[in-house]
Amino acid sequence: DTGVSQDPRHKITKRGQNVTFRCDPISEHNRLYWYRQTLGQGPEFLTYFQNEAQLEKSRLLSDRFSAERPKGSFSTLEIQRTEQGDSAMYLCASSYSGDRLEQYFGPGTRLTVT
């Protein structure tokens, strides 16, 4: 397994358009997290899945944001009606609810809204 992968790596979109990002976690990991990182800040938690169930959403996740994890494998994060303030790096991380407690991050998707 090569780790967490994310697609696309970069996305430039015009304000008002919808965008969708994909995350493929490490195969045996049942927990999946989405974070957002803006310039000069650390990653901030957006949402969490255990298997296919979305169990927590941050207040940062407005109603324009939706995330899914069908069948408990890959996950998608969709942003509708993008705004310039959505420009950020969107990071996905996965972990296993066993003894290993660390989260492993993907390379991120950099979104630029013009």
Place this chain on the structure above:
Amino acid sequence: DQQVKQNSPSLSVQEGRISILNCDYTNSMFDYFLWYKKYPAEGPTFLISISSIKDKNEDGRFTVFLNKSAKHLSLHIVPSQPGDSAVYFCAARISNFGNEKLTFGTGTRLTIIP
């Protein structure tokens, strides 16, 4: 409210010397702490972690120290190498057998001078 703080945005250290990165936290519920390293255009890479029941954890050139009474932790890198130049994030979480989201600091950019 910044619950995890890294007050030094940058640090420069001579190659071969010790690098010390500091982190403070305010939430006494945090019981697990992690350090991540981030290169440009990549996601954070897990480096080392420590449980709140310990005060030191060592892995090769990397040692993390935890002072619970002061709510302070530090990462020591010795000897520092040019490949250590990166942004280092301190992260903390509350273990609850469910959503173990990470709360990150703002990062410290470490530059190793050859």
